[in-house]
Amino acid sequence: MKTVFHAAGERGYNDIGWLKANFSFSFGPFRDEKRTNFGVLRVLNDDFIARGNGFGRHPHDNMEITTIVLEGALEHQDSMGNKGIIKAGDVQVMSAGTGVFHSEYNPSENEDTKSLQIWVFPKVRNIQPRYDQKHFGDKFIQNQFTTLISPVKSEDTLWLNQDTIFSQGNFDAGKQLIYSMITPGNGAYVFLLEGSAKIAGHDLNKRDAVGVYETDAFAIETNSESRILIIEVPMFIS
Known part of the structure; x- marks a missing residue:
């Protein structure tokens, strides 16, 4: 088993007032040659978006984009004709494929938004753009x-154009469990949203992360009430 540990305080950071963003991987003004990706996982941005602000219309192509709203809400609009509100507890996926324009905006006048934006490289390039969301x-x-995203189309989960699985769970203190890779050969990027836990031999606190690979399974022990996000991904970019 091999691991790579990313401390919360060592992430990239950018503050432009209405947006405060932490970057797990090189993005925007943050550049670190040792932190460009974990397998096909390219971006994990931990964003604070002030009320009444957001990202204007901008383009993407050939990237699988996931937005997880942790607090508050985001209003999404895109060139495919989709428009809607993503609220806390919702997950949004978008296959940019051949190209799409979209915007994300905090529509609230009194509540800030906290969200994760996660990008993975696609399995197949230049597909038709696609959008979906689920509560x-x-x-x-x-x-x-709970499985949020799967490479297998299902009514219970969302689907991405990649062999990746997103899972999230809330755990009491003192829990011990084994996470087994769902797809052989995949690695897992474990992001501790809340709490403290020992994962694959590393002690993690809030917003710490550990990438685990070249193993079939690893141990998780929670020291306090914890919320854990696991992004299981192929380790090689096709």
């Missing part, structure tokens, strides 16, 4: 992982 707030079962 998972009432799907979580305490002390279990």
Whole structure:
């Protein structure tokens, strides 16, 4: 088993007033040759977006983009004709494919938004752009992982154009479990949203992360109430 540890305080950071962003991987003004990606996982941005502000219309292509709203809401619009509100507990996926324009805006006058934006390289390039979203707030079962995104199309999960699995769970203190890779050969990027835990031999606190690869499984032990996001990904970019 091999691991790479990313401390929360060592992430890139950018503050432009209405947007405060932490970058797990090189992005925007943050450049680190040792932190460009983890397998096909290219971006994990931990964003604070002030009320009444957001990202104007901008383009993407050939990237699989996931937005997870942790607090507040975002209003999404895109060149495919989609328009809607993504609220806390919602997950949004967008295959940029051959090219798409979109905007994300905090529509609230009194509530800030906290969200994760996650990019993975596509399995197949230049596909037709696609958008979907789903609410998972009432799907979580305490002390279990819930699958948010899968490479297999299902009514219960969202789908991305890549062999990646996103799982999230809320756990009590003192829980011990084994995470087994769902797809052989994949690695797992474990992002501790809240709490403290020992994962694959590393002690993690809030917003710390560990990438785990070249193993079939690894151990998780929670020291306090914890919320854990696992992004399982192919380790080689095709």
